[in-house]
Amino acid sequence: MDIYQDAVEYLELQQIPVEAEADVLEEDVFQEEGGSCFLSPLPGDTIDLPDTPTLFTPEELLEKRLVVLKGMLESEEVYLRELETLLMPMKALWASAGTSQPVLSSRQLQTVFYQVPELRDLHQSFYSGLKARLSAHCQTDLGEEKDITQAGHELTVGDLFLKMVNQIGLYGGFIQNYEDAVQVVRKCTQSDPRFRTLAESMMSNNGAEKARTKYTFEALLYKPLDRVTKTTLILLDLLKTTPVEHKDYVALQEALRLSRSFLAGVNESSQSKREVTLSHGMRRQLMRDGFVVDVSELDRSLRHLFLYTDLLLCTRFKHATRGKQDQYRFCWYLPLAGLKLRWTADQERSSDTLLRLQTIRSKMYLLQQQLKQQAKVSRVLAMAARSRKKLEQMELMLLTHSPIYRLELHSPSGKSHTLLLSSLYELEEWREAILKLTTDNIETVPPDLLTLTSSCVKLRMTQQPPLHSSSSNSSTSSSSSSSSTTSFVEDEESLCGTLSVAIHSASGLQQPTSVYVCVEVDGYEFYDKQAQTHSSVLSLCPHWDQELSFQVDGAQNMRVLCVSQSDGQDDTVLGKTTLKLDSKTLNKRWRRQTLQLGQVEVTLSLKYSPHPLEPPGSPAQQQPVFCVPIETVAQQEGVLVPHVVRCCVEEVERRGMEEVGIYRISGTTSEIAMLKAAFNSNLREAVTRLRSAEVNAVSGVLKLYFRELPEPLIPAELFQSLARTLDIQDFNSRLVSMLSLLQNCPDPNRHTFFYLMHHLRRISEKQHINKMSLLNLATVFGPSLLRPPVAGLGHDAFVVDISQEVVVQVQVVFCYLQCNNLPEAQIALPHDTDAEDETSHT
Template sequence: MEEEEEAIGYLDRVLEGEEDSEPGTPTSPVPGSLFLASEKGEQDAGKGLEMRKLVLSGFLASEEIYINQLEALLLPMKPLKATATTSQPVLTIQQIETIFYKIQDIYEIHKEFYDSLCPKVQHWDSSVTMGHLFQKLASQLGVYKAFVDNYKIALETAEKCSQSNNQFHKISEELKVKGPKDSKESHTSVTMEALLYKPIDRVMRSTLVLHDLLKHTPADHPDYPLLQDALRISQNFLSSINEDIDPRRTAVTTPKGEARQLVKDGFLVEVSEGSRKLRHVFLFTDVLLCAKLKKTGVGKHQQYDCKWYVPLADLVFPAPEETEPCAQVHPIPDHELEDMKMKISAIKSEVQKEKASKGQSRAIERLKKKMFENEFWLLLNSPTIPFRIHNRNGKSYLFLLSSDYERSEWREAIQKLQKKDLQAFVLSSVELQVLTGSCFKLRTVHNIPVTSNKDDDESPGLYGFLHVIVHSATGFKQSANLYCTLEVDSFGYFVSKAKTRVFRDTAEPQWNEEFEIELEGSQSLRILCYEKCYDKTKVNKDNNEIVDKIMGKGQIQLDPQAVQTKNWHMDVIEMNGIKVEFSMKFSSRDMSLKRTPSKKQTGVFGVKISVVTKRERSKVPYIVRQCIEEVEKRGIEEVGIYRISGVATDIQALKAVFDANNKDILVMLSDMDINAIAGTLKLYFRELPEPLLTDRLYPAFMEGIALSDPAAKENCMMHLLRSLPDPNLITFLFLLEHLKRVAEKEPVNKMSLHNLATVFGPTLLRPSEGESKGHPTLASDIWSHDVMAQVQVLLYYLQHPPISFAELKRNTLYFSTDV
């Protein structure tokens, strides 16, 4: 992986959001938790000790990788020196000394540090001290200063030698880095350019490690003053070389001779000539450049082709009412996007199986290639949020993004640069060529953001359900109509998953709303705070939606290391002076869908459907009939009905009222948010002691849906319905007809039959607990195999002509077998 640490493990994920914290301040120890947020006030010394060990273990693992990288860099140095004195040298002695300057010294320093630290971590107890090791490491940073001073010329020399000498080019393009001891991968191939950046990357990371260790070390611990001293030395060192540490700083000059820095880059989907194109967009200090990667022959350096550029002095964001409607790009139907996600998940499972059985590398590569193609298609066709920029000299450009957070980041980065005194200019063909040529070296985002580009040792993310309570927000300068949205990453891009209600005319909103968000390999949660706009003239003509103002945004990492926790974790996220208070907890897919039979015979939730219908003397439970009636009365045209999360506290209130058979049920239903009513219906089916389509018939449903012959499938699937107990069958048919009526409004509510099958399939149909225990698999395998089949079963019945209970029971022509 270029210019990044391959496997930093637990530690660096902890560090991601902590650079802005005040260094050297002792805080309470933090137990390992699901979320990377410190829980102030926790005083458990044992947990603090465990945290220090976790931090050190993660750092030790990354230190091993770093030493292996330095070894790989040093490996060609000896043979290159040996040939330097022959009649046919690959490089001269001077070139070798320039390229590999101080690498040997850095290697020896870190090898000694690793060998000293390793036994301390392996034999960990409360008496272990290691502050002196970090203090010694910090005192040797002068070697890094020499390396940094030489870094730019080392890179230039390596590049020149690579261009002029084919033998060195081959060596520098594929250096073999030894894998960690516990890794299945014996070696990985890395370029010399990437490895030469590792010491620079490492010195920055080591400073963050010290910060984190200090944070979890009590002030009276003997290590504390030593770590504090090491951190002070490291921070002073970093600030002294700050201008030299990044090779991107002065790589390009403007027409006026000033330094042109790369500020931001990333992959965006552009609408060009009526179709979607993936572009790599580069934001420099004075220009926005849109490029695409050229196709090049084997062995040739990759280059970008500039599609267009706009000087920031000429760039404007048109107001919503000023935009002209663009040529329509037909959105891909949701069910096609969901189908593709299922395919990707199935391929992931196949890759895991091949690796587990030590299958052929060719087969794995073929699967990975197919996965990349599918993920690329998803990345290209999922975004729908318009981001338009306009050149004052005439032309407009339209990007489609998947996340409002991302749109806001690009807009803010550009507007910040525009506050400077910028002048309009036109690049000559030579200047444009130089600028475009620099993009390949300067880019910070190297790979298209798809999961198939991840290294095997990177976290696969979380699969299951994230429960989030958005409590309140403070820090607004004046009263406004305020709400929040929640985004999580899924399949390489972020999507909006939940939205609070609008709190009107306040500077201190108190939402206290709970949401359940499905995670599909997610690693981050984003919270955005908006001011609601009710002015209908502020409509974005690219998507006919009113544009609300983002007041603040923030992001938190989700830690897959501790998914077993059942406790709520409260945290505060700061954004532009605004503080949003929220709580989170995670439940795996297995835990969230686990059915625990209720011993009670009163109420309706968790009680067998046959017991409820017998007690009520009804064919379909009252809760099912009333929720469906209310949805059809006022929610059938609601965008995302059954997909959008209802407020959890409202759902729990409805659950309590139905369980108590309160006489105020109908009044409460008529006043309740429609998404809460839809959520109550889903919760009822989820909490049945066994799924509606029964544990006993689950294997037969799986076999039936897999049949290829249409007639055989029809007979089998109808026979399975006839095999259901009457209360289950009648309720299922009642729900089926309702979902079909919801799907008839798809042009308005955006809920297709496939969307509805995706929402309800895993709730109505699920293997028994005993059966799922017998097949231990990865969370992603469970998600892809079981869910795909469950969705297909429900979709089969939704797409089938109307099914009558009486006809089913009367018809004896169906294929009959023991099930």
């Protein structure tokens, strides 16, 4: 039965004549220009339904009431099938949103399906209750020859209607969002053939008839608008067929009043919303919302931020108490016109803050383990609810105290506000959305703050803070508790274990830039879920080969950002993307990928080791690099040439190639000590300081690193053999012998030595400026790189006097520097041992 025929039969049942018309297509439901979401006039204004007739007997009246209820049940069944059809592709579209070629973006999906699942759940609950009441009534009627009037009076449904109408506010959010949803559908239908195929052929099974009805996506989106009016119409008819003395009468009367009031409010709101027109003709719309931390006088408070077309509104969210609606309280607002943005990252957290975060995370971890156990036992729902409540409170504390990214907002009027976010990716999305609106030079219309704040409940897209322990329904009923508990059951598609990310290089930069890569993973908040590489030297194709490691629990997505860093200027996000983490394709072998981040391409490798996680401990401290065997440092960093060597070499080649006496003239002792301490504690911080340090201090750090190695870079047991090669008269034969001896060195020693030798050769190419010849450089580095064995430490004594020792050290290094076929250094371990490179364009 199609919608038009359903309507005809309904009107005929009410003795209203209907003129025969041609077939109506689904597309004909959109007759108003611009897809306006004004609802039909209130029922009773245009349809003349008779008052409760006095000619009908009580039995006839109750029979007609039963017909209306059965018609309502059938109509609800059709409506539920339509909502299910609308929701059918949602899961697949969400899965596609995390891929490199999404059909719809996450933002578009939120808009298109906004409030639809909630409406489906609302009507499913109502339908189940009504069906159970009618089934029980019909069985009683057949089984016990009861008086029809008595049976009719015993059939009560008013509480079901009242319960449904009390939640009719869900339609408010849908209606406010409707035009935006239709706009997305139309736009994507035109631009994406994949979505067009889907949007033009939504099929629904037609109940027992097993026929299939074809809808368009846009037609299905219209169904809730049609339904909310039809519900009021049926309530009116039900009240007219319900005797005044019936138990349902008062409840139905109240339900009809609430329903009519809601429709009137929606139409009035839509009208007033149209009157808020900005200077360039655009209507004020909600563009984005979400939870942020607002900093005021050093106090942190979790706030719900709303971005409208012309202003930012900051509100305090107040959860609904039983029987009441969610509410928002106004905090502040800033017009977008002339608004200036600046973002920074807090470099260091205090020890008190770190201890506090560690305590919260440890408690959260233990509560989550309890919930996983309780989820397996249905008898402990009450206990699980208490544990979940505690977990939510701790998650809110973590959301408030863990953010490190600061977004500063400065208005021309002199007002300023600072927001904190945990994710650089999310901060950049906010920044992009605000800047896109401010570039339009919007002049704001002063808002009615009371009306604007109260409308947030209907307009919001983010229902609640992003808490893992919360179910989609914030109700404390047993059903929602059960669904929330099951959210802790292990998801086969999510990652639990160690995720390693090796950042190799970037390309596509328009000019030489100092950049770093930021990686974020999702999942539970028990472990640090963000890490960054150190910043590169100015380059068109920066290289890092830096390994980042994450302990993950429930991770499904990884975000990657490429950020440029300029002296004296704010950092700039050059590009970002999201990568879906697939546990089926990731394993303990490295998998290499190239990601497209706007115009920048970042090459990285991933590997994943699933295993049960230990409770979160104190934040992992970086192991020291000075005075530690080079093999240990290389293994810790997952490289062959330690980062301290590479970073110092890169910085010297950037600024010191023409510095007279480079490596011979010492830097400031205090600055060298400061850089050494930084490399021992925080590589990223050390490299940042390196960029602004005196170049002779940078070269001094490199010399100090080799000088303080417990074992020299060229192992001591090779000293005697290398000394003997100096007696070989033929220079080429001597080099062959010396290179063969290096094959006995551990890989990190050998490749670091080659890396340093090539660097020193490049330095000597500028000797006419820097006055550092190969011999000068060999004289500086020889004693640090090569040392005789120490007697009594397991080595054979090789006695030479001090003058001979220095000669050997200098001459050996000098020979290597003169070698024209010196092998190239391999900087990092291979990370592409799986298949060929996979390029993902997102």
